[in-house]
Amino acid sequence: MNITSRQLKAFLLTAQHQSFSRAAEQLFITQSGMSVLVRELEAQLGFRLFDRTTRRVTLTEFGVKFLPIADRSLLELEAAAANIGRSATEADRHLSIGATPLIAAELLPPAIAEYAKRKPELQIRVYDTDRPRLIEMVQSGEIDVGLTAFQHAAPGVTKIPLVRFSLILIQSESAPRDLGPRVRWVDIAARKLVGSPPDAPVQELVDEHLRRVGRHQPPEIVCNYLETQIAMVESGAGLAVMPTLALPACLKRRVTLHALVDPVASGTLYWIVNRARKLPAAADGFNAFLREYVSSVVERWPPAAAKAA
Incomplete structure (x- = not known):
């Protein structure tokens, strides 16, 4: 499994806005690019995260369960990267x-x-x-x-x-x-x-x-x-x-x-x-x-x- 932080961000933004287009704007990519990221994540997880309709996108039962996990994982990843970055900057001094x-x-x-x-x-x-x-x-x-x-x-x-x-x-x-x-x-x-x-x-x-x-x-x-x-x-x-x-x-x-x-x-x-x-x-x-x-x-x-x- 090779889940990226970009895929997690795509999932969290889509869940927040219930829309691929609005989520894509936040990530500065196209709507089709956002859809690709979510589909790649779903393929790696082995289950659907969203029910898609022409009007909106809603979380599936599995998507609801995965939401807090994705949110926590992304926060921990970003915090760890920031700490390492600060350590690297400090080491250069x-x-x-x-x-x-x-x-x-x-x-x-x-x-x-x-x-x-x-x-x-x-x-x-x-x-x-x-x-x-x-x-x-x-x-x-x-x-x-x-x-x-x-x-x-x-x-x-x-x-x-x-x-x-x-x-x-x-x-x-x-x-x-x-x-x-x-x-x-x-x-x-x-x-x-x-x-x-x-x-x-x-x-x-x-x-x-x-x-x-x-x-x-x-x-x-x-x-x-x-x-x-x-x-x-x-x-x-x-x-x-x-x-x-x-x-x-x-x-x-x-x-x-x-x-x-x-x-x-x-x-x-x-x-x-x-x-x-x-x-x-x-x-x-x-x-x-x-x-x-x-x-x-x-x-x-x-x-x-x-x-x-």
Whole structure:
């Protein structure tokens, strides 16, 4: 049985007006079209709904019994459709974004605050977590979008380049001023370094460039989070290589910033999504804005007003 809402409306309007022609006017179709809808409904039900005469149309005994059922069914259908429609509209006003702690703390809050001036109706939820959990959340659909510098492919995940960033060197302000504004990779190969675990995206880039200049050992001090590395450098524990994504955090600390050259190294921050998940309509607009916003942050290096060595 394949009863449509249009057939139910045709039946209810005909019963109300006791006339195919007046009912057809309400449904904005022809009288013959109205008659077809009612006959199709009767064929599916297996009984006549109306007694037809040349003067008027009246409900049969079965039509009288079916009337409240049709009325209730149509009301429930329209109410359900309206509720789903409201839910879909509401879903388009929400966007969930996951990021590692530094990005979640330093880049997303001011970006979201600025975007809210343009789109105050959009509600953005931020989830801060480590990289493996972030990818899992995208894969499972727990979040709409993830932000990561992860370079490798992940099952079911599409990586969309958001912005390029550079690698810079930071040193404690209290350390001897033996580094100039521009530092070569070979110049730090024998220095005490603070870094991340070897599978961290930024550390993979750092290790790749250090191997080229003859350093194969891991950092002397390993920290899981970039914020911890910055704090360790500030305390004088060693030097650290940072992505320019960390500039807002670095500029809050007593560290000096140095360009890394020969070669200049860079990486990519990705906007990652589940291939099978349809993003909220607002995602594209925020993606474009975030691209511009993060670009403006990383392009502050090397700024004239930044802390110099």
